[in-house]
Amino acid sequence: MRETPSTPAPRPIVGMVGAGQLARMGWQAAISLDIGLVCLGSAGDAAARAGAPLMEGSGRDGAALARLAAGSQVLTFEHELVDLAALGRLEAQGVVARPSAAVLSLAADKLRQRRTLDTLTGVEVPAFTPVTSIGELEEFAAAHGWPLVLKARSGGYDGRGVWICDDGRAAGQAFAEAAAAGLELYAEQAIDLAGEAAVLVARSPSGEVAVYPAVSTYQRDGMCRWVTLPASLPDGLDKKIGRLARTLAEETQLEGLMAVELFLTREGGLLVNELALRTHNTGHIHTEAAVTSQFEQHLRAVLDLPLGLTSPVVPAAAMVNIVGPADGSDPATRLAAALAVPGAHVHLYGKGARPGRKLGHVTVCAQTSEEALALAQEAADRLEGNG
Template identity: 35%
Template sequence: MRPVLPGSTIGVLGGGQLGRMLALAGRHMGYRFVTLDPTEDSPCGQVADRQITAPYNDAEAARELAQLSDVITYEFENVDAGVAAMLESASRVPQGSSLLYTTQHRLREKRAIEAAGVRVAPYEEITSAANLREAIGRLGAPCVLKTATGGYDGKGQWVIRSAEEADEAYAALSQAQTELVLEKFIRFERELSVVAARSPRGEVRAFPAAENIHEDNILHLSIVPARAPEEVLKRAERMAVQIAESLDVVGLIAVEMFQTPEGDLFVNELAPRPHNSGHYTMEACATSQFEQHIRAVCNLPLGSTELLTPVVMVNLLGEHVEPLLRWLAEQVQEDLQVTPKLHLYGKKEAKTKRKMGHVNLLVNDVKDALKWIEGTGVWSR
């Protein structure tokens, strides 16, 4: 459990934008980086000391990563759990493979959250179309059918609005050849998320809760402070800490929640890594989520999670990049009420709906940030 001190090499399983921002944060602290990713010139590979270009399930490449690294982390949860388990025996992987095994499967994840004493939306495992029709009768419509594995940004799920849709929904999602889970539809007032960090020494800290707004099932905005009662926000942070401690998390865990009009909170899902809704921390908090993750996996004391300024994070998708760059080049920045901080991820091709970067808007009042977003015209639908 000795600390992994600056000057050491951190291996990153995955070369996407989260790995990139981890490496940029770690470089400030004096760490070196090597990443494993199947895509040449990956976002993380561009800023790491070295990239191993190979599939995630390539055992030989994983062994090479282990040989080059003093500690290994992963930047997204769909890493092959078997490779992560193999790495545990060959290197230091503080996050471990157990948490991956749990969070890669919605049923296991829900049961783990319940075991932590935290509420999830009522759900049932689905094994057949007939079973689905019966479950809809018990949970009521609308409800949401999801694949137990895979799926992100709205993929791998079907909102069922009446029992008549059961056969069609089952036929479509059962093609994934994985277990299915049916969730009761929660009529929520807002979506919240909390990113918490835990170190091997047992220290736990939670960042302030973010209010998240999605468009087409993709995160559009994260607003901090969230526009919810203070008691609800503190309870959300306590729930995230409770889950981090129950699951023996090392590194970050992002806890996504629904808040009902009555103030009840239901956990929707977990992500055992840095999270899109935590990008606001890069300029708005005393410690960013990326530095905090490095501190945690290296068993250093965790940093302060104090919020220094209100902030709105807005995602840049492929269709937003060119108009935003053009707007930034042409506009005179006279509005001192909003300080925009641009982060681009180094992806070569700006595809529609693909996450290409984000902007953190530092403000005194989040209303000013929302006006700024609308005024640019970049995010108009």
């Protein structure tokens, strides 16, 4: 006699604020674990296009957050554009948000984040100050010299909202532009960078912490272009970065996943540039290079499941972003050419092509990061139509 299959037991449902590429890759990870995921966003967003369950709405709308929370065990976030006051009120009514509104507020305001980081022992940040007038800007420049960096307190990404200014004229222009757009600003000392790195850390509500190996990151015009593993670091710095990531996760009482962007100074120093309270572009490499992807780790952390191993499964790897080419053509039309590159793991986000827009990434694992980077770059070039 054939047995009737039993109805599956109810699965936990994660309410993901945001439905872009990070939510899309989160959905991919959720499928493997048979965890439910509902994304808050629009039908045209990358996750929704891939078939992730969607609730139409915005994280900036308290009513939408309440609707998402009503059907979810836990709320988590793909981006930080969230009505934090509304989220705080929901938490007071018993809604679980990981990270909490209080922790997420660090990502929502870069100046507030800088100030918080500045109070932590063992954490160094570039010198900074809020600026509300050209006078304050000039005062900071007199103390720290040129160039200096102007940054928007909120709403920036991929270098938007960051102005590296060589002199007073450039700073004045950037200041006027930002003021016209209604942005609040702070000024920061420009660091003579020996390089940039990033590290991911997960912390679960039970207090378990898992730190990924650091990666080297390369930015052009403020946008991350590629990432390599292992990070190229002076002796002993990888251990220091690991300790720093753990400290940051514990000091902030993180619940979820956090990326830490780091500046390496020419003198061998380590400065924290910024924190992201979510999965991060620089962590995509771990999908193929580590035991546990950042997307799975994020789900494990917010559901208080045991965290996965973060150790590398390959000697080296590289991840190169696919950016919309100037002619507006869609890299997806050149998929076959990229797949002909040996070992290329191509990830396309299903987003509309636009010059300069991040549309996907390629990861390659190899014996050395140089070898991996050459192959990943080759595949990315082919997708961008430069190959």
